[in-house]
Each structure stands twice: as C-alpha cells, then as structure tokens.
Amino acid sequence: MKKKLTQFTAYFIIWLLLTWSLHFQEVMVGIVVALIATALTRDLFPDEMIKFLNPVRLLWAIFYILYLIFYIILANFDVAYRVLNPSLPIAPGIVKVKTGLKSELAKTFLANSITLTPGTLTVEVVEDNYYIHWIYISTEDPKRQKQIIIDRFEWILRRIFE
Amino acid sequence: MTLYMLNFSLMMVGMYALIVKRHIVKKILGIAIMEYAVNHFLILIGFKKAGVAPILTKDMDLATFIQTAVDPLPQALVLTSIVIGLGTLALMVAIAIRLYERYGTFDMHEINRLRG
Amino acid sequence: MDKHTGMTLIVKMITQVMIGFLLVFGAYIVLYGHITPGGGFPGGVMIALAYILLTLAYGRKVVESKISGVAASIVDDLGALLFWLVGIIGLYIGGRYFYNFLGKGEPFNIFSAGTIIISNIGITLKVGMSLYAIFLALAILQRVVTEEEPKEEGE
Amino acid sequence: MDKVLPFFVAIPIFSAIFMLLIGKWEKKIFPRIWSIITTATLVFLISLIWEKGTIIHVMGGWRPPYGIIMIKDHLSLLMLIIVNVVAFLSIIYSYSYITKYEDYLRFFSLFMLMLAGMNGVVLSGDIFNLFVFLEIASLASYALVGYGVGAEELEASFKYLILGAFASLLILFGIGIIYSVTGSVNMADIARFLINNSGNKAVLMATGLFLFGFGLKAGLVPFHAWLPDAHSSAPAPISAMLSGVLIKVLGIYALMRVFYHVIGVSELILNIFLVIGSLSMVVGALMGFGQDDIKRLFAFSSISQMGYVMVGIGLGTPLGIIGALFHLLNHAGFKSLMFLSSGAIEDETGTRSLSELGGLRQKMPVTSASSVVGALSISGVPPFNGFWSKLIILIAALKVGNIWVSVIIVLTAFFTLSYYLRFQKNAIFGDIGKKVEGAREVPIPMVVPLVLLAIICLLVGIFNHSIISNIIIPAQETLLDRSGYILSVLGNL
Incomplete structure (x- = not known):
C-alpha cells in the first residue's frame, strides 16, 4: 500500500509538472492516468523508492543532487587539466572496488554517480563489486581506491536508502 | 533552393543504395533513406522562415497568424507517410530475416531461384 | 523479478524506475494531442517503447x-475498433463519417475538440500494441535464426 | 444515399480487425464464413448506388477542397463492380483452397485489408488519400504474395516489396510536388488550379513520377520485373486478385484518374501511353510464349493484356477508351478465371508445368471446360467477351490512322491465341500426363466461382451491347469530362 502511494504520488507530481496547470479537468485526468500507470507498473517499481516518502531522506536526496553536481564540476576541471596538459598525465585502467551498500537501488545510483563524474566510468556491476574504468590510477591499494572513488558518495546514499 | 537540392541528393543516395548494392539490408536502408528524403521534402514545402507552430492561441490576431504560421497540412501528410513507412519497413525486415533463413545469405544475386 | 536473465543491474533498476514515468509521459502526449504537438501516434510509440x-x-x-x-494483439484490435467506432457513430449521428458528434468544449481544456481525444486513445492502443507486437515478432524470428546456426560453446 | 460510400472501406476494415479478434478463439470456420458475408454485403451495397449518378460523401462535414471527400462516379462504379465481384468469387474459392495453408486467419484478414485499400483508391477524391489507400492495398498484397513462406514466395514478395515501396515513394514525391505547386490535395481543386495556370515545369516532373510509380504498380513493360514472380508465387485466389483487380486499380485506374482528371492529358502523355502499351503487348506476348509454368504464362499474358488497355487509353478517342474500359472489365473476368483454374489444377496434380500436365479434360471436366472458356475469351475468339474489346480497340486505332499500333494489336492477338492454344493442347487435351493420373474434380466451393466466371465471360460476350451502353459508355463519358468532374466536386457545395 505504501509502495502504491509512493508510485501514485510520483506519477501525479510528474503529471502536474508536465501540464503545469491546476484546472480541475487536468487534475482529474492526472489522477486517472497516475492510477492506471500505478496499476500497470505495480510489481516493477523498486521497493526502496518508498523511502522517499520520509521527508528527512528526501532532503538528503536533494542535498545529494547538489553534492553530486559539485563533484562533477570539480572532476570536470580535473579531466580538463589532464587533457590540456601537454605531458598528458593519464594512467587509464580498470579497477575493482567493493561497496558496502546493500540496497540495489542505492548500488544503481552509486554506479550512475560514478559514471556521471568525468574520469571514472562504471563498466560492470557484479554483486558487490564495481569494475570502474579510471582515467588516472593514482594508487594500487584497493582500500585507498575505494576511498577516492566511492566513499564521497556512499555515506549519503546510505542515509537515503538504508 | 539549396535545401531542395540537398534534399534531392539525399534521395539520390537512397536510390543509389537501392539500385547498386547487392546486400538486402543495404537495399532496405536505401528505401529508408529515400523515404526520409521524401518526408523531408514534404516538410520543406510547409517550411517558412521564422514561422510559428500553426496553433491559434488566445492572444494572437488572425492576420499575423496567417502570415507567420507554417502550413500544417504537409506535417499531417508526413505523419501519415511515416506510419506507412514504418509498416513497410517492418514487413521488409521480417521478410529479409525469413529470406536469410531460407537461403542462408543476404546477397540479392544469390537469391535468384525465380527467373524469366 | 528475474535476477538472472537480461542485462546488468544498472539497466534493470533504471528501467524499473523509469517505466512508470515513461507511461505517464506517453499518456500526457496522447491526452494533450489536440491542444499541443503530439497525438496518438507519438504517444503510442512512447508507450510501446516503455515495454x-x-x-x-x-x-x-x-x-x-x-x-x-x-x-x-487483443488490445491492438480493440484500439482499432474504437477508432472505427468513432467514425461510424459520427455517420449515425451526423450523417458524415467521422462527424464530430461531441461538443467542442472550451478551447485549451483537456475535454475539448470533441471526438479527437477518443480517436487519439484508439490510435494509441493500436499503435502502441502493434509496435510492441512487431518487436516481439521480430525478436522471435531472430531467435529462430540464431538457433539454426551452429553456435560456439562457452559462457 | 451518400452514407453508403464510407461503408465500402469501413466494412472490410472492420471485418479484418474483427476476424483477428474473434479468431483468437475460433480459427478455422469463422474467418471463412465471415469474409464471405463481408464480400457479399459489399456486392449488395453496389446495388444501392447503382443508378444514382455521381455521389459525394464529405467526411466529417468539412466541405471540399478543405475536407476529405469520397466520390462515386460512373468510372468508380465500374471499378467497384470489378473489385467487389472478383473479391467475392475469390473468397468463395478460398473457402476450400485455404486448407492448403496452416494459418487461415491472417489470409482473410489481409485479404480484407487489400479489399478496403482498393475500394478506397477507387472512391477517393483526394490525391493523398489515394496514396494512403494504395499503400494499404499494396502492403497487404506484399504480405499475401509471401503467404506460403517458402523460399520462392519470399523472394517474389521481397522483390515486389522493394519495387513497390520504391514506386510508392515516387508517387509520394509527385504528390509533394503537386501540393507545392497548387496548395491543395483535393483532386478537383488541383485540376481547377492546373487548368488556370498551365505550363508549370514542376508539374511535368510530377507527371513523370506518377507515370513511373503507377506504371510500376500496373506492371507495364519497362517496370514489369516484379509481376511474373509475384503473380506466380502467390496463392491462387491472390494471383486472381492481383492480376484481375490490383494492377488495374492501383495502376491503370490511378493513371486514368490522375492523368485524365487531375493533371490533364496532352499529346505527349498519350504518345507515352501508346508506346508503353505497345511495348507491354509485344514483350508480354513474346515472353509468355516460352513459359512452361502455367502461372507464369498467365502472368506474362496479364502484362500483354494490360498493354491493350494502355493502348486504348493512349488513343484518347472515346472509342479507344470504351475499348480500354471494356477490356479492363473483360480481363478481370477471364484472367481471374485462368488464375483460379490454375490453382485448381495445381491443387489436384501438384504441378504447374505444362510438360507434366495433359488430359485434364477427362479427370477434371468442369475445371477444364471453364478454363477453355477463359482461354478462348482471352485469345479473342468471336462469341466470347475478349474478342469484342480487342475489336473495339483495333477499330479505334484504325480510325485514328495509327497503322503501327493496329498491326501490333493484331499480331499480339495471334500470339495470345497461339500460346493459349499451346496451354489447351498440353494441359487440357491430349494424353493423360503422369501427374494427372490421381486428379479428381475440385471441391464445390472451388468449382462454383470457376463456373460463374466462365458464365460471366460468355454472357458479357453475348450481351456486349447492353453492357457497353449501360456501364462502359457512362464511365467513358465521365473519364473524358474533366470540367464535369471539377464541377461535380466543387460546384454545388
């Protein structure tokens, strides 16, 4: 029930954003459309999405987006520096990193965050392990690698999803 | 006029692929390219520089609307022809797959059991 | 859901999250087809793409x-019949095939322009489900071809 | 009475969808019965609009030239009769014939779509709708040609599909050019515009594109590559429909409508028609001469007979057009008869090769008798219908003073006679061939259309005068009356 409510709210909000109007006809049709979409995607919707109903977690999620944007910009400068530098200081390779996250949605978000950040790219996810293509492998130590790539995102995702 | 010429050359590219290439899939692509060229031609007919979408809103007066709005009919025609093209393309691909099952090749010159 | 077939976790999870939104967006395109750009065909394609x-x-x-x-294919047929019915009811009521027998309504409301919205829904069901059926059919054909080919062992 | 017109398209489309829906539960009997009911209804509907003159149905109440219209005049009526009667007989024939195949449902569903497309082409008063219906009919026919999904069927279907799609694109391109010049897609409106503003170079290009596109759909000679393959590979009722109706509606009728009513004929176009027609006659006849496969023989003969029609149209005189339209009607009768009987022969003997057949007269008397009637009609033996139409075209050619064309007409008639005599000698008469030993007469549903078509051929031949004066001459007058067409669409609305 809680899951359906989440689904319905999400779809209805999207509908309102799309139509950008609070005319009663539009709201009515929106309710019907959101109900139909809920019914059609009942068992497809990930269970973890319920957690967004909790306002604290929602605030963390909004914070996470800003935080991610900040790191993306930072990493952009880093990659730009590497590309423009005449000596081309890159050492590309694929590293394997283990995450402590349990939730599948959180893992997906983490993988996408890594991909969105320039310089790192998630190639494959197997159970708890990420295979990440990294433009500059600064260290051979797995713990240190985990610290550099994952830890900055992981603590917030844990607060959102776990 | 340049646009029309480019459009026409796109059509020629499709026709080239259709006539010269022996590979079935390339022939299908040739048809698809020609179809895009023709659709594009239809869109070009209705094109107007700095035109607006042909939807009459409340705060627009009729005279300027007629002057600035693009012709909506070619767009409707193109939608129809895209749907038709989709049907043709799906049928072509389905037959091409079946042909590959029967003949084991995509080469049109080897698919020649019928002659006369 | 089945964890062992298909693509990786990332694709699956994103698909699960996005599919509902795709359906809502498709419905938006359809239902606003008569007052904004869009209509039954693009909306139907979008719904088919979700599946x-x-x-x-x-x-x-x-x-x-x-x-x-x-x-x-049943939904597909029903959609086509709905569209056909709009025309025939128009013929019965107004004496013209596809006569607009519903009121015109207030412009820019969702319930305006009479029968167009019903036709759009019919087209959506038709296009969406046929496209999906075409995709399934081609996928099945593909499978037959690959099975007949001697396949290399491994994996 | 104009409410009847949409039903010619709406009923077959409904029937196609409805069959697919119900067919989920009842696959075998229902589609066959339902399609017989549908086509019978269509034939009945023709009787409602038989003597009403020109009827216009305005779709959705949007008056022309802005809205879509359906128009029935005498020319459409002639084509409607041909289409629906041949479809009705082919459907009856299919009742037993279809048991060869596993999937009954899609055959009838596609058949209905093809029928809807052809009725739409005939009734459409709008050049873009003509294209859309043409595509519906063509798409259904591509799928039907490859219905057996054997190697040859698929190959023929693919060839047809590629060429047909190419032709459709050219037609669409031509429509685009016409629209850009005239700003209208209503045929009467285009015609009115072109009468007032003649001599546009872009229209000349569109003319060429239409000639190519519709010519390809009609299977006329420079564009005939797909026709023998497609006609010989399709199931027999579909061959009958393709040859008897489809190439006429999508090709010849569209050419006549577009050139006589919309663009307007000039000396140049008529001469091109004459050349294409003569070429088709000669090449079709010569190619048909060496064929061993009876269906291929009939297919080449179709090309040759379409040549007659084109020559008749190309002469441009009332008499020539009467001959052409009469030959159109007759060809629908005897060529469907020939293809249907070839299906019966193949069904019983398992072969279509002339060298393996022989002596069918003793094993399948009714089929043999009706196919002999068809063969005599097509080769122009006096009491039958083919003779009269060929005679009219010949007289028209002589009256114009075109000796070359007259000579070609006579020569082709002799060729046609000779290869149909070869068909009769090798297949119907003579000693019993090896494969013919086990043959029996085909089931009743297959015999009935054969006999009916044979009777039609005979009756049309005997009562040729009343047929010509009641159906053909009004159609010919409609065809030549361009301003009348414009007036009937745009005048009183």
Missing part, C-alpha cells in the same frame, strides 16, 4: 508474463 525497454532489460519471457503477444 520494449523492459524487454531489452529483462528478456522476452519476463515481459510476456506481463503482456503476452496475444493480449497485446
């Missing part, structure tokens, strides 16, 4: 348990 995405992520079996090919 095609699901097929790509999870494989054919999982999706067929949700909408089988038979169910898709």
